[in-house]
Amino acid sequence: MKIEISEVANLPSRFGTFKIQSFKEGIKEHLVIFKEPLGNAPIVRIHSECLTGDTIGSLKCDCRDQLEYALKLIEKEGGMVIYLRQEGRNIGLLNKVNAYALQDKGLDTIEANHQLGFKADERTYEVVEFILAHFGIAQIKLLTNNPRKLESLKKINIVERIPVVIDSNVFNEGYLKTKKEQMGHLY
Incomplete structure (x- = not known):
């Protein structure tokens, strides 16, 4: 795995003052947002990109709420968010919007991905181990x-x-129910 690594920079934000570093894996550029001290066993949030939720504030998912929760916690206690560029469970923005359209017609998030020829979740996490190392x-x-x-x-x-x-x-009630009941998400 060939990965380019940026310098570390400061990132003051509305959630606190963090440091950031980017990891370029092929065409995907992931971001690590961290607050020291990291300690012996830091809090880590692995967060996959969600343009509609994280940026626009979509109410169809819980992505932005999870990201903000993580940033507030890490501001208080230290740790990191590993922000992976895996839009739409790694099916890309175009296919994510097509999946949204299918959901508008009554399919759940898994059925929509399957209808488009994808697994329920196409994300991978190998780069996370590289980043933590x-x-x-x-x-x-x-x-x-x-x-x-x-x-x-x-x-x-x-x-x-x-x-x-x-x-x-x-x-997002149906979306969260599907994640819990069909994808085994824990709470």
Whole structure:
């Protein structure tokens, strides 16, 4: 795996003052947002890009709420968000919008992905282990509800799973129910 690594820069934000570093893997440029001290087992949130949620504030998902929750927690306690460029569970923005259109017609998020010829979740997490090794991190407290993230980190000792409990709304209730019931998400 050939990865280019940027310098570290400061990032003052509305959530706190962080440091950032970018990791370029092929055409994908991932971002690490971190607050020191990282400690022996830092809090880590692996967050996949969601333009509609993270940037525009879509109410169809809980992505922005999870990201903001993580940034506020990391501002207080230290740790990092690994922001992976895997839009729409790694099917890309165009296909994500097509999946949204299918959801508007009554399909759930998994059925929509299958209709488009994709698995329920196309994301991968190999780069996460590379990033954590770059920071000299061998064990973490993982901020997630997704069991696939827990299973995918083979070289990292997860000493604790911290749940991300976000209130639902009328627009994302079905989405959250599908994640829990069909994808095994934990709360």
